[in-house]
Amino acid sequence: MPVSKRAETSLLTDQVYDMIHESIMNGDLPAGARLRVRDLAEQVGTSVMPVREAIRRLEEAGLAERSPHKGAVVKGLTLAELVHVYDVRRLLEVEAARLGAQRISAEDSARMQDEFALMRTALDERRVVAYLDHDEALLTILYEAAENPVLVDTIRTLWQRCRAYKIVGAEGTVDTTEDDSLWMYQQRLVEAAREHDDAAAAAVNNDSLLDATARIKAQLAQQDVS
Known part of the structure; x- marks a missing residue:
């Protein structure tokens, strides 16, 4: 040819x-x-x-x-892959949040706050994909502050692989008005980054990903996914 x-x-x-x-x-x-x-x-x-x-x-x-x-x-959804992918996300993103919180600038902390505001607007308007995009943009700002591009690229690859799971989890929670799990952790993460509280940032990410795993598991169980 x-x-x-x-x-x-x-x-x-x-x-x-x-x-x-x-x-x-x-x-x-x-x-x-x-x-x-x-x-x-x-x-x-x-x-x-x-x-x-x-x-x-x-x-x-x-x-x-x-x-x-x-x-x-x-690619189909399975409980086994959900657990495996989110376990690896916890390993990487807890560390990325810890390192990022140590080094993030005031300007980038402000950018995280801006993305949080856009994320809340998308959530209020029930625009799930836009919500996820702004959530990932917020996290990317923090993770890039860790100054390890390989770490960030690996996390982004995992996000792509688990996007279908994220959609399931968000769509199953977005109309539950008393559930603040789709924005509460991000708010705490923005605050931890602003204060350069690396321990708090790591803990927030750990709790957020554990919560997301449990919520998505429940949604998949309703869909009879094994």
């Missing part, structure tokens, strides 16, 4: 990957949704080859999997 043709195929693969990835991240393609190669190729207006390559990359990223009699599907 000529170099120009390979480059064109690679570009198309990137475009297809980005399209499917965005649909998974915003919940338009939920867990278990079929990724039909010909349908996706028709939507994008390309041949099937870039679509197959994009799906392969999604499988490598842990966002898609092969299902008997269905072919490629968006």
